[in-house]
Amino acid sequence: MKKKIWIVLLACLVSGCSVKTEDRQIPMETRIQSVSEMWHYAKSYYGNWQLISQSDWDDAYYETLEKVRASKTDSEYRSLMRQFGARLQDGHFSLTWENEPEEKRIPLQFTIIEGKLIVSAAASFYTEIPVSSTVNQINGQYWLTYAEDTIGKEIGIQTPGTRQLILAQLLSYTKEEAKEITLDLVTPQGEALHETLSYLDKDDLILWTNAANPLLDKSKNKFLTYHTSPMMDAMIYQDRIGYICLRSLKTIGIAEELEEVMTEVIKDLDFYVLDIRINAGGSGAVAKAILNCFYPDAIPDLILYHQEMDSYDVGVFSSLQAMNLSSEEIGESPELDHDRRRGELMADNQYYTASGTSVDINTVSPLPNVAILIGNRTGSAAEDMAAYAQAIGIPLIGGHTAGATGQVAILNLTDGAKMMFSTVRVVSPCGQDSLNQGIHPDYEVEQTLEDYEEGIDTMLVYALNFAEKQIEPR
Numbered sequence: 286m287k288k289k290i291w292i293v294l295l296a297c298l299v300s301g302c303s304v305k306t307e308d309r310q311i312p313m314e315t316r317i318q319s320v321s322e323m324w325h326y327a328k329s330y331y332g333n334w335q336l337i338s339q340s341d342w343d344d345a346y347y348e349t350l351e352k353v354r355a356s357k358t359d360s361e362y363r364s365l366m367r368q369f370g371a372r373l374q375d376g377h378f379s380l381t382w383e384n385e386p387e388e389k390r391i392p393l394q395f396t397i398i399e400g401k402l403i404v405s406a407a408a409s410f411y412t413e414i415p416v417s418s419t420v421n422q423i424n425g426q427y428w429l430t431y432a433e434d435t436i437g438k439e440i441g442i443q444t445p446g447t448r449q450l451i452l453a454q455l456l457s458y459t460k461e462e463a464k465e466i467t468l469d470l471v472t473p474q475g476e477a478l479h480e481t482l483s484y485l486d487k488d489d490l491i492l493w494t495n496a497a498n499p500l501l502d503k504s505k506n507k508f509l510t511y512h513t514s515p516m517m518d519a520m521i522y523q524d525r526i527g528y529i530c531l532r533s534l535k536t537i538g539i540a541e542e543l544e545e546v547m548t549e550v551i552k553d554l555d556f557y558v559l560d561i562r563i564n565a566g567g568s569g570a571v572a573k574a575i576l577n578c579f580y581p582d583a584i585p586d587l588i589l590y591h592q593e594m595d596s597y598d599v600g601v602f603s604s605l606q607a608m609n610l611s612s613e614e615i616g617e618s619p620e621l622d623h624d625r626r627r628g629e630l631m632a633d634n635q636y637y638t639a640s641g642t643s644v645d646i647n648t649v650s651p652l653p654n655v656a657i658l659i660g661n662r663t664g665s666a667a668e669d670m671a672a673y674a675q676a677i678g679i680p681l682i683g684g685h686t687a688g689a690t691g692q693v694a695i696l697n698l699t700d701g702a703k704m705m706f707s708t709v710r711v712v713s714p715c716g717q718d719s720l721n722q723g724i725h726p727d728y729e730v731e732q733t734l735e736d737y738e739e740g741i742d743t744m745l746v747y748a749l750n751f752a753e754k755q756i757e758p759r
Contacts, residue, residue: 367439376689378441389484422469446661534567540574566665585714672713688723
């Protein structure tokens with residue numbers, strides 16, 4: 286197989302050098318080498334070959350090589366590279382170039398409510414489309430069909446709700462020149478609109494009018510804010526319930542900050558609601574440290590499947606390097622021999638399980654004084670936190686998580702791109718395979734459009750009512 290790969294690579298390099306184009310800044314030799322590096326990195330370190338067979342990955346490599354040879358512009362080449370990486374079906378997959386042209390955008394932002402594409406913000410200087418309008422069609426197609434056809438082939442696989450949200454957010458952007466988009470909408474008042482908008486330079490967009498996008502509902506006058514920082518907000522609701530919104534799990538200092546808040550600021554309350562709905566992850570060690578504020582005993586481990594033991598360490602090293610964090614800051618072991626592990630090449634793809642024990646969720650007693658809010662923006666280590674929580678009896682409220690977890694590797698390609706993907710297949714302590722499926726809530730709650738238009742956070746209202754039912758009346 287390796288001999289065949291390098292024969293194809295040599296042929297592509299020789300023939301690619303003769304291609305002439307006025308729009309190509311990334312040399313063909315560099316393009317071919319970068320495609321091959323992407324193929325090789327996945328073969329060596331990817332942790333989820335249950336999603337795509339390695340023979341299919343090889344076939345995708347040959348197919349992409351041919352398309353790259355024929356590509357005429359850098360934009361076309363980058364799209365082909367993203368399509369190639371998306372074949373891994375990994376929710377963590379991304380491919381970014383620092384020197385990629387600045388994106389243009391339309392004067393609208395979108396979100397997903399009740400499965401519908403909703404205008405969440407508008408630049409009123411450029412359009413009179415009201416916020417909370419529902420978009421039905423884009424360029425004559427059902428909006429989701431259009432989004433999948435134009436954007437979906439370049440992104441990984443997540444749970445359906447998360448995928449729709451990502452597509453909705455990406456619809457506002459383009460790197461193409463002089464592109465317009467035509468929308469068929471219905472306003473909150475029921476008026477049908479047919480609008481064509483141009484993509485503009487981001488710096489030109491002004492006068493944003495934001496729709497209701499609450500983190501707190503209209504009962505917020507019942508909240509008293511006791512602590513706020515870039516990583517968290519801590520509030521008290523009706524003197525008895527603590528509400529803590531955690532935005533990240535990146536460093537161990539977040540757990541230390543929460544412990545200080547819990548002991549000095551919002552201590553001795555009857556119930557706590559932790560909100561990780563907008564938390565994209567960080568470190569599983571930080572997630573465990575946070576849960577230990579409520580559960581002092583040992584927390585069951587995730588069940589991890591690697592290609593080799595060191596594939597996890599490659600992910601740890603490259604992620605720390607990309608984020609410019611030390612292992613001590615993120616809460617991992619400082620003894621990891623990062624330089625050696627990064628250089629190891631692992632050709633075998635035999636799985637082993639790092640942990641074979643599973644928790645029977647039916648035997649877990651629920652904790653009486655804490656619940657966690659999750660949703661389709663809960664990703665990576667925040668999903669691990671939700672999995673840990675279920676294993677120790679903390680109820681989960683809200684929607685399914687993103688379905689994108691597993692220690693990431695962030696590796697450099699010759700063309701200047703950074704490739705991110707999962708090195709580990711993760712199964713929850715309760716035996717749930719979360720990749721592309723997410724962690725399921727114990728109490729499923731969906732944000733309603735009616736509440737959204739009124740500035741009411743449906744999930745948070747449910748969580749607060751749940752908390753009130755768990756505590757004794759005074």
